[in-house]
Amino acid sequence: MTATRPRPLIAGNWKMNGLLKGVGELEAIASGIAGGGAGHAETLICPPFTLIARFAAAAAGQHIKIGAQDCHAKPSGAHTGDISAEMLKDCGASYVIVGHSERRTDHGETDADVKAKAEAAQRAGIIGIICIGETRAERESGKALEVVDVQLAGSLPPGATGANVVIAYEPVWAIGTGLTPTTGDIKEVHDFIRAKLIAALGEEGHNVRILYGGSCKPSNAAELMGVDNVDGALVGGASLKAADFLGIAAAYRG
Numbered sequence: 001m002t003a004t005r006p007r008p009l010i011a012g013n014w015k016m017n018g019l020l021k022g023v024g025e026l027e028a029i030a031s032g033i034a035g036g037g038a039g040h041a042e043t044l045i046c047p048p049f050t051l052i053a054r055f056a057a058a059a060a061g062q063h064i065k066i067g068a069q070d071c072h073a074k075p076s077g078a079h080t081g082d083i084s085a086e087m088l089k090d091c092g093a094s095y096v097i098v099g100h101s102e103r104r105t106d107h108g109e110t111d112a113d114v115k116a117k118a119e120a121a122q123r124a125g126i127i128g129i130i131c132i133g134e135t136r137a138e139r140e141s142g143k144a145l146e147v148v149d150v151q152l153a154g155s156l157p158p159g160a161t162g163a164n165v166v167i168a169y170e171p172v173w174a175i176g177t178g179l180t181p182t183t184g185d186i187k188e189v190h191d192f193i194r195a196k197l198i199a200a201l202g203e204e205g206h207n208v209r210i211l212y213g214g215s216c217k218p219s220n221a222a223e224l225m226g227v228d229n230v231d232g233a234l235v236g237g238a239s240l241k242a243a244d245f246l247g248i249a250a251a252y253r254g
C-alpha cells in the first residue's frame with residue numbers, strides 16, 4: 001500500500017534580515033500565493049522576532065503562515081532576552097524553527113536543547129521545524145547518515161506527529177554556499193529519515209514532512225522537490241525576495 005504524501009511546505013527563513021519595510025515583500029509573496037503560485041503547497045515565512053506580529057497581521061486571511069526562528073524551552077520566567085513558544089503563538093506565529101545549524105554553532109545548542117524547544121512548541125500549540133544535517137567534514141568522512149541519525153533521535157520529542165513536527169534536512173555545507181547535494185544523496189538521506197520516523201512513530205512517521213534546505217533557488221527547486229520523500233523546502237537567502245520565493249513555490253504549481 002502506498003502511503004499518502006503529506007501536504008508540502010515551502011518555508012522561508014529570513015534569519016537576521018528584514019526591517020518593517022519588508023512587509024512589502026511579504027505582501028507580494030501573499031499576492032502570488034493567492035494567485036495559485038504555490039499550487040497545493042503550504043507556505044510560511046519566518047521573519048526575525050521583531051516582525052512576527054506585524055507580518056502576522058499582514059498575513060491574516062491570506063494563504064501564508066508566519067513563524068519564528070527560535071524559542072526558549074520554558075513558557076515564561078527570568079530569561080532575559082528570550083522568547084517563549086507561548087509568546088510566539090500569542091503574536092500570531094504558527095511555526096517555529098528549532099535547532100538550525102546556525103543556532104547549534106552560534107549558541108552551542110545541543111540535541112537535548114532542540115528537543116526541549118520542540119516540546120515547548122508542542123506545549124504552545126505551534127509546529128516545530130527541527131533542523132538536522134551534517135558538516136562538510138562529516139559528509140566527506142562518510143558519516144552523514146550517522147550524524148543525521150543521532151541528531152534526529154536526540155531532537156525528536158515524544159508525541160511527535162505530522163501535525164506538530166516538521167523535519168528539515170539541511171547539510172551545513174550547502175547553506176548559503178550555492179552548493180547542493182546530488183539528488184541521489186538527498187534521496188538517500190530523506191529515505192533514511194523517513195525510515196527512522198516510521199521506526200520511532202509507526203504509521204504516523206509517514207505524515208511528518210521532511211524539508212530539504214540549503215541553496216534552494218528557483219532554478220533548482222523543481223529538481224530538488226521532485227526527489228522521493230522531499231516534502232518541501234526550508235529556504236534562506238532566496239526567501240527574502242518575493243520573486244525568488246515564488247519561483248521556488250512554483251515547483252508545486254503542477
Ligand SMILES: O=C[C@H](O)COP(=O)(O)O
Nearest residue numbers: 013175176214215236237
Ligand atoms: O534555513 C535556511 C537554510 O539555512 C538555507 O539557507 P540558504 O537557502 O540561504 O542556503
